[in-house]
């Protein structure tokens with residue numbers, strides 16, 4: 005988020021004249037609409053907004069936003085974004101990346117951007133697959149995923165994106181999914197956070213990894229599969245009949261039944277977005293025994309990278325006038341007055 | 348040198364002298380050399396230096412690979428190289444003697460510290476008998492005495508521990524050298540006081556050692572080789588002078604370039620020898636609107652610089668070979684998105700990690716061709732520490748005027764070597780202020796519209812009404828929309844090449860550095876081989892040889908007249924510290940029979956090597 009003056013726009017103002025070229029039914033369409041719907045709600049200014057992406061299906065995104073946009077190279081969007089934001093901290097910077105782009109080839113940049121806390125929104129489209137290169141497994145693919153490059157199933161353990169971000173020092177972690185009606189609210193919260201806001205968006209690649217998130221995204225599974233978190237509210241799901249409690253002996257989360265709405269009685273905890281330990285537990289809950297934690301999991305701002313850089317520059321430059329002639333004349337000098345012989 | 352060191356007068360005068368200080372990495376030879384350089388500058392001598400240090404930070408004491416040396420050539424006439432063969436070798440231990448005595452000229456003077464020539468150190472240097480005693484140094488003059496003991500004696504009043512006291516040895520030696528060359532001690536005293544402002548006893552001890560070394564020369568009853576020499580000031584045009592090394596000159600040139608362009612500068616870097624010093628220099632210049640960013644790797648360094656250029660600053664990144672290799676893909680992005688960017692390559696020996704602390708010019712192919720796709724980029728190469736200042740300004744100018752990344756080549760030798768520099772008058776430099784596009788032009792805005800230089804407009808994000816998208820995918824001419832069509836790609840490839848070739852219109856014709864257009868033989872060089880080539884050609888011309896020196900600054904594109912110029916010589920030789928890269932380029936561009944003269948030892952050419960080549964060819 006940057007401190008900008010709100011501008012009045014409509015969804016249409018954020019659409020480009022470019023033909024959108026994702027596969028029909030791809031989850032990316034829904035995410036694009038959610039973003040275009042969010043921008044007027046946050047008072048965004050198209051001229052002051054920059055979408056920066058790497059390479060992948062997801063990274064085509066900037067072409068479809070009527071803003072400034074930079075489709076860079078595979079994995080490097082965080083690095084480009086760092087230069088953009090340091091050069092002009094007033095810009096509202098959004099990074100679009102994929103599970104391969106952001107966690108495989110670009111994992112290093114992602115870690116450092118999050119660690120430095122550059123003020124921007126990072127939307128990681130997690131489809132647990134390399135879409136653009138036609139379906140190889142990715143760092144988030146579950147063990148045993150069968151793809152052209154893993155015909156006998158993948159054998160390596162997947163990365164957990166939010167856990168990776170937290171481990172890198174993230175101060176904002178959220179989750180949503182492509183067709184969720186609540187995605188704009190998640191994006192708004194991310195935008196309101198000053199600093200690096202990491203958003204994992206589960207995205208359905210209907211061609212190469214169809215419906216892998218169906219167990220919690222599909223309507224019929226929503227109640228039991230989704231735990232939407234709201235700051236200051238009890239962590240309830242399944243129509244309020246279940247909740248999360250902390251077992252004081254094992255220091256582990258457990259699902260408890262809630263009878264007659266008495267969540268307090270059942271020991272259900274209240275979500276505190278500033279509780280880092282809890283955020284860690286929420287992102288690592290295994291799906292199945294537990295629901296998928298969604299919404300804003302962690303939000304505890306601290307000083308951003310670009311503001312620290314700007315501040316230090318101002319401090320170091322205080323009282324100094326930039327005089328080029330003086331600069332080149334510095335150091336140990338001597339003056340030649342007599343040109344000497346044979347010039 | 349014109350006068351033998353053994354002169355009968357009290358103070359002999361010499362035209363030029365080459366001194367090499369060599370010792371253990373912990374002996375402070377680079378500091379000694381640096382301060383001796385400063386005193387040469389103060390004495391008005393022209394000079395060139397060559398710091399030659401090991402790749403290991405703290406190599407085991409006394410070992411052959413732990414030797415650190417600093418060579419300076421100073422004189423009363425123009426000096427272009429650090430000198431082929433030292434006249435004086437200061438050897439602080441057996442290893443330093445062993446690794447350096449081979450290059451000492453016959454009859455040269457060795458000053459050795461006998462205090463370090465014990466059994467242990469002799470063993471480490473693989474000497475079976477003490478060379479100071481076995482007569483093996485007979486071809487030279489030898490002055491061996493116990494510098495260690497003399498230093499300990501001199502600093503005794505300050506109560507330092509043995510180790511700390513011995514650290515002052517280099518200042519003792521410097522004091523002796525200052526006496527030998529009739530130099531003023533005061534600038535060094537001032538420097539020591541400033542350097543150890545917080546530890547006055549250390550400053551005092553070092554000054555005492557310096558004075559003791561000086562007094563030793565003055566009073567010691569040494570008959571034989573030790574004599575005082577005076578080197579007159581070199582003729583120089585009147586004005587203010589300072590010393591500068593290449594790394595600092597790059598930094599200053601980049602800042603100057605950004606100021607002339609009217610832009611704040613963003614520098615993305617990742618530490619690597621010998622490029623790091625540029626980052627260090629720039630990180631102190633915040634008042635000039637310079638943001639420095641130590642990125643997580645070289646890829647992030649260049650990508651952040653590209654991001655900054657996109658946002659309207661001058662993006663700059665710098666590295667040496669291995670890091671430049673990592674930046675390759677991103678350079679292509681800057682070419683495709685047509686954003687200004689300066690990439691500085693301080694070349695070192697390769698491939699891979701290669702010779703990190705030694706010099707080479709083997710990244711020319713990489714600079715001109717080293718990217719995927721047809722990816723042309725202007726390449727500018729500096730010839731000396733002083734020259735790199737103007738080259739950096741030129742690189743910035745090309746980058747912003749042509750909306751293109753530009754590669755600036757220097758090397759390890761230029762980065763570390765110091766020269767006297769007549770401080771430029773910045774009013775002599777013409778500004779080339781950048782005009783951002785801020786309003787929709789008549790007829791509508793096209794992100795890939797072209798001006799006369801074929802450059803596209805530079806629009807800063809944040810500008811109302813000019814939102815657009817760019818990226819590495821092929822762009823449609825004009826609109827900049829994604830366009831893979833065969834005709835468009837052919838057209839855009841042509842435009843990118845023509846734009847870079849068009850740089851020829853704004854660079855001067857190639858001149859003949861020394862000699863005349865046409866004749867029997869031309870030596871064509873680029874980069875830091877300038878000094879030895881120039882001196883060799885000068886001497887051979889004096890001896891009546893028909894030979895000229897041509898030195899390229901613009902490697903790509905090359906000046907428009909270069910082909911005709913080269914064809915006006917019967918023979919063209921290309922001396923390079925690689926296996927013949929410019930030679931290949933010249934053959935390819937002009938179908939001439941350019942002959943390679945190559946050296947890949949990690950050491951600069953000597954003048955003698957080049958003289959030999961000229962002799963052989965004419």
Ligand SMILES: Cc1ncc(C[n+]2csc(CCOP(=O)(O)OP(=O)(O)O)c2C)c(N)n1
Pocket residue numbers: 059060061062063078101102103104105106129131133134135136137142676
């Ligand atoms: C340097 C480089 N290596 C490899 C590729 C090929 N490549 C393009 S996208 C991609 C993976 C994309 O996966 P992901 O980031 O998950 O994006 P998705 O397509 O799934 O949205 C790969 C390997 C490339 N473009 N550049």
Ligand code: SF4
Pocket residue numbers: 025026027029030031032061062131135136208209210211212
């Ligand atoms: S391959 Fe998958 S991720 Fe890519 S556009 Fe098609 S459905 Fe979407």
Ligand SMILES: [Mg+2]
Pocket residue numbers: 060102103104129130131132133134135142
């Ligand atoms: Mg993916």
